Amino acid sequence: MSAEPVLTISGLNVDYGTDAGAVHALRDIDLTLNRGEVLGLAGESGSGKSTLAYAVTRLLSPPGVITGGEVHYHRPGGDRVDILSLAPRRLRAFRWQELSIVFQGAMNSLNPVHTVHSQLTDVLAAHRPELRKRQRTERAVELLGLVGISADRLAAYPHQLSGGMRQRVMIAMALALEPEIVIMDEPTTALDVVMQRQILRRLVQLRRQLDFSVVFITHDISLLIEFSDRIAIMYGGRIVEQAGAAEIYRDPRHPYSDGLLHSFPALHGPRRELTGIPGSPPHLSAMPTGCAFHPRCGKAFDPCAGRVPLLAPPADGPGRAVACHLHS
Numbered sequence: 001m002s003a004e005p006v007l008t009i010s011g012l013n014v015d016y017g018t019d020a021g022a023v024h025a026l027r028d029i030d031l032t033l034n035r036g037e038v039l040g041l042a043g044e045s046g047s048g049k050s051t052l053a054y055a056v057t058r059l060l061s062p063p064g065v066i067t068g069g070e071v072h073y074h075r076p077g078g079d080r081v082d083i084l085s086l087a088p089r090r091l092r093a094f095r096w097q098e099l100s101i102v103f104q105g106a107m108n109s110l111n112p113v114h115t116v117h118s119q120l121t122d123v124l125a126a127h128r129p130e131l132r133k134r135q136r137t138e139r140a141v142e143l144l145g146l147v148g149i150s151a152d153r154l155a156a157y158p159h160q161l162s163g164g165m166r167q168r169v170m171i172a173m174a175l176a177l178e179p180e181i182v183i184m185d186e187p188t189t190a191l192d193v194v195m196q197r198q199i200l201r202r203l204v205q206l207r208r209q210l211d212f213s214v215v216f217i218t219h220d221i222s223l224l225i226e227f228s229d230r231i232a233i234m235y236g237g238r239i240v241e242q243a244g245a246a247e248i249y250r251d252p253r254h255p256y257s258d259g260l261l262h263s264f265p266a267l268h269g270p271r272r273e274l275t276g277i278p279g280s281p282p283h284l285s286a287m288p289t290g291c292a293f294h295p296r297c298g299k300a301f302d303p304c305a306g307r308v309p310l311l312a313p314p315a316d317g318p319g320r321a322v323a324c325h326l327h328s
């Protein structure tokens with residue numbers, strides 16, 4: 001796989017609120033999505049995963065504010081687009097045609113009074129005005145086919161579909177204009193495990209077939225290990241570790257990554273003891289000093305409460321990065 005970047009995030013900071021009570025939800029996020037890859041983003045509830053998805057797509061609403069950093073999209077030809085300064089009109093086109101997003105809980109965001117057909121063809125009508133009505137319907141059938149739904153469901157209303165089908169319709173909508181990047185925020189958490197894996201397997205196949213890149217967000221790291229190429233792990237608004245999926249699984253370097261791996265049953269391979277992580281994630285308004293994880297970390301030592309560890313490659317592992325004093 002080529003390591004050509006399609007999305008680069010550097011030094012991204014997001015606050016909620018602007019007055020004295022503002023809290024830092026994202027701190028110094030550096031992250032690259034490479035063309036054609038599935039990048040998994042994991043972390044407990046409140047770690048900032050959705051905030052990151054909203055910020056990079058400029059969908060963050062008040063009191064959320066981007067206080068610093070850059071986000072660039074790299075077009076296939078090499079053209080670089082500065083997402084944070086796109087004008088509103090360009091942004092709308094960009095959002096469906098070059099990058100699309102499936103939101104957390106999206107399967108409930110289909111319009112209940114419109115059929116699947118009208119919701120899919122509306123997207124096409126808005127962005128592909130050159131298509132005739134019949135062509136739009138043909139494309140809608142094709143899109144449903146991609147996610148394994150037969151054409152006879154086109155006339156269905158959302159309530160006539162199962163949760164898994166509604167979720168697949170949302171994915172079909174996200175793929176409607178053949179974007180280069182698809183961001184999926186917990187696209188399957190409301191579904192049972194079998195359905196989750198079925199949808200993700202389909203998505204990974206489609207990614208090869210249609211050649212797009214995916215940012216896949218979930219708190220379930222075992223799903224990520226199976227379906228991602230690389231994984232970034234977030235804690236308290238920062239990325240604490242980033243590595244290939246197999247590397248993280250075999251040899252997590254951050255004690256938090258290790259804890260996450262022991263919080264979910266492994267789908268394959270040797271069974272791990274489920275020990276979980278003691279304590280609970282920090283509140284933004286009371287973020288611990290130094291490494292935010294130190295109060296819950298069994299390996300914390302002198303520097304951990306005093307200094308924030310920088311995300312950097314460990315001495316023996318170029319190509320991955322960890323923010324932990326044990327490795328600096």
Ligand SMILES: Nc1ncnc2c1ncn2[C@@H]1O[C@H](COP(=O)(O)OP(=O)(O)OP(=O)(O)O)[C@@H](O)[C@H]1O
Nearest residue numbers: 016025044045046047048049050051052063219284
């Ligand atoms: N509108 C808001 N106003 C204030 N704080 C917010 C707002 N939205 C999110 N936050 C805070 O920002 C932090 C990150 O939230 P975010 O939703 O990004 O986390 P997440 O990792 O997506 O969690 P989950 O796994 O529950 O979806 C949390 O502490 C949350 O309470």
Ligand SMILES: [Mg+2]
Nearest residue numbers: 049050051104
């Ligand atoms: Mg979220």
